[in-house]
Amino acid sequence: MDISQILDPLNKAQRRAVCSEAQNTLVLAGAGSGKTRVLVHRIAWLVQVENVSPYSIMAVTFTNKAAGEMRFRIESLLKTPLRNMWVGTFHGLAHRLLRAHWMDAGLLENFQIIDSDDQRRLVKRIMKEIGIDEKQHPPREVQWFINDSKDNGLRAAQLNPREFRGREFMLDIYSRYEELCQRTGLVDFAELLLRAHELWLKQAHVLKHYQQHFSHILVDEFQDTNTIQYAWLKVLSGNNLPQTNMSSFVVGDDDQSIYGWRGAKIQHIRDFNSDFNASAAAEKEVSTIIKLEQNYRSTGNILQAANAVIANNSDRLGKELWTADSEGERLQIYQAFNEIDEAAYVAGQIEKWIDNGGKRSDIAILYRSNAQSQPHEYELVKRGIPYRVYGGLRFYDRAEIKDALAYIRLATNRQDDAAFERIVNTPTRGIGQRTLEIIRDTAKSNQDNLWQTANTLIENKQLSARAAAALQKFIDLIDEMDCTAEAAEFSLAEQVTHIIETSLLKEYHGKDNSERAQAKVENLGELINAVKRFDDEGDPLLDAVKESLEDMLDKSEEVLSNPMSEFLAHAALEAGEGQADEWEECVQLMSLHSAKGLEFELVFLSGLEQGLFPHKNALQDYVGGKLEEERRLCYVGITRARQQLHLTHAESRTMYGRNEMAYASQFLTEIPAELVTQVRAVNNNMSSFHSSENNKPFSTHDSNEGDIALGQRVTHKKFGEGTVIDIEGSGARARVQVSFDYEGTRWLMLSVANLI
DNA sequence: GAATCTCTTGTTTTT
DNA sequence: CAAGAGATTC
Helix, strand or coil: CCHHHHHCCCCHHHHHHHCCCCCEEEEEECCCCCHHHHHHHHHHHHHHCCCCCHHHEEEEECCHHHHHHHHHHHHHHHCCCCCCCEEEEHHHHHHHHHHHCCCCCCCCCCCEECCHHHHHHHHHHHHHHCCCCCCCCCHHHHHHHHHHHHHCCCCHHHCCHHHHCCCHHHHHHHHHHHHHHHHHCEECHHHHHHHHHHHHHHCHHHHHHHHHHCCEEEECCHHHCEHHHHHHHHHHCCCCCCCCCCEEEEEECHHHCCCHHHCECCHHHHHHHHHCCCCCCCCCCCEEEEEECECCCCCHHHHHHHHHHHCCCCCCCCCCCECCCCCCCCEEEEEEEEHHHHHHHHHHHHHHHHHCCCCHHHEEEEECCHHHHHHHHHHHHHCCCCEEECCCCCHHHCHHHHHHHHHHHHHHCCCCHHHHHHHCCCCCCCCCHHHHHHHHHHHHHHCCCHHHHHHHHHHCCCCCHHHHHHHHHHHHHHHHHCCCHHHHHCCHHHHHHHHHHHHCHHHHHCCCCCHHHHHHHHHHHHHHHHHHHHHHHCCHHHHHHHHHHCCCCCCHHHHCCCHHHHHHHHHHHHCCCCCCCCCCCCEEEEEHHHHCCCCEEEEEECCCECEECCEHHHHCCCCCHHHHHHHHHHHHHHCCEEEEEEEEEEEEEEECCEEEECCECHHHHCCCHHHEEEECCCCCCCCCCCCECCCCCCCCCCCCCCEECCCCCCCCCCCCCCCEEEECCCCEEEECEEEEECCCCEEEECCHHHEC
16 A cells, blocks of 8 residues: 555644654544544554554544444555554553553452443442441432542542541541442442553563563543543653653544543643653654644534634633635524423424434534433434434443343452442342342451351341341352353353343343333344354454453463453443344434544534523533533534534423423633524414513513513512413413422413413 | 332433 | 333342
């Protein structure tokens, strides 16, 4: 392959980045400026021109989707499969390293990854044990504290107790949690990263091995790295050495940093230059910054809107996107009466797009929170428009699946307390609170896991005959499911099928004949297919690790861990986006967070209301930091659109069962009016009147009680809750409903929902 | 010990 | 509206 194929499709700045000779390169890439393309072509350049071996390259991303796409695009560009290249997410790579070096990392061989749900249960259990009132200190907060500490690389022992005066219990819970996880072979998401970092620091031979193995590290979405990820990269890149040959190539956009709540620090982009040049033995340029500002994605109007919104943020690195493209259409803002009307507008526009020959897969509906997908789904189903929802409750997160996985976990690793707790009495088998309390207490005082404790208690006849019998039945059941090495003669699918059958989970979840129950039974069946798929496809990273460890003395056998553990890790890390219907032609629904990195011809940004987006939690933060992250999220949303962008908000929205009124999002007012067309459909049979108790923002007008003209505004004083109103000119009548907005202001609501 | 009821309470985003 | 906790009844 000749160089022109790699370089021809690139502009000048992109080419400069791809061919960068600096040891460390930071690419500041605006939205739609060809960020992924630069990464992919950079790798192709390294392999084809600089003769770098693919497996001395490590490419890190944040999502599995991005990792998969990068691998795919590199393979298509180079026209060769690259099984041995290290491409993965931070968590995926960290997990892979820990599996290969579990002993050096101080973990149990069959350690399991727990999600935040399991984590909260464990925290709760500890709080109960040491008598901390959950009402006063929500487990969520403690959980957040633990994760935040880990994200910053701090273990309980490293925290200063003096800073916890009056909250010493936080530290106490943290260290007990660490101890419990260690003993039972459980690793949470933050722990994956922290352990991997500690592996570098504590095991010099491991670090040295990988420092010699890799010559190039590439990082996507660099603005999203948290402290521990950044430190991990820094150490691996040889920052601790006087001289290193490792080359780092990172790509990011400070304006698209949207994971601050997960510990990401934009500051890392600023620090990169000074932090990654310790090896200044410079025969060649040490570090360089390249800005990509030409946007190839969106129309001029969309880009201008995005620029205008993000300009309200302070402390940016400074980038101004431009396009050679034409202005295009104006953005359209639709003020809906409520979320049903909003969904109807969106679906109507989608039908129009399709009628004009547009593709469904070019359309995305984006929202701030996953719950907002529901009214849209309802409307799309009603009109028979195929769609697909990303995120939200994912396959492996469903209760019935987590139950099944807990059985598999316990069958794989008896020390897994989290799994034990989840299924010891699911389905119910006569093991009640009392028995469980005894097991927990004994386990606590003996510093033992629940499984072993239960066995001991039965042996020593310390339980009532009834409880002991029930517990014994459970123990026998799990033993019979055994998935440890001895089960190797059965395929994964056979083992899982057996577990689902003998656990009676299908009977348990399907007992009432509801649709919901039926779906659960089907999901359990689907789990077997998921196992089969996993067994067929395997983990592309595994091959890479095997290869890279071949030269590491007597370590190669450690790489091959129990296949069932591999599957469980896959379930925890991939969370199971449906893969089968990936290529089906349908409208895409997803949160703004999961939309990052994607693009669509037609985009709907829905729910642009003050309190929802920006979210009310962010508004309470008067420092503005959180609000700025919301604004970046809005920037991400706007820049997803290529041709057409619709922004919608509703005056009233059903939230936790009540109608809530809301003002339009401040972000809407930040878009220059000349870029926008305001749409308001009047040809539906829906009317909405509202006013606040203090007559803000509307003035009051005299009106005969019980008779309202279309479009007239009223106060609640004349029309109390339940008053019947004639809607002038329509012949319709409605009943007044009183609602409250986010600030607690009282409103009157009349809509099609109130028609009588 | 299990099932059912009532009550409260809490709601972003993801690996 | 939903999940979870706590109380009540079987």
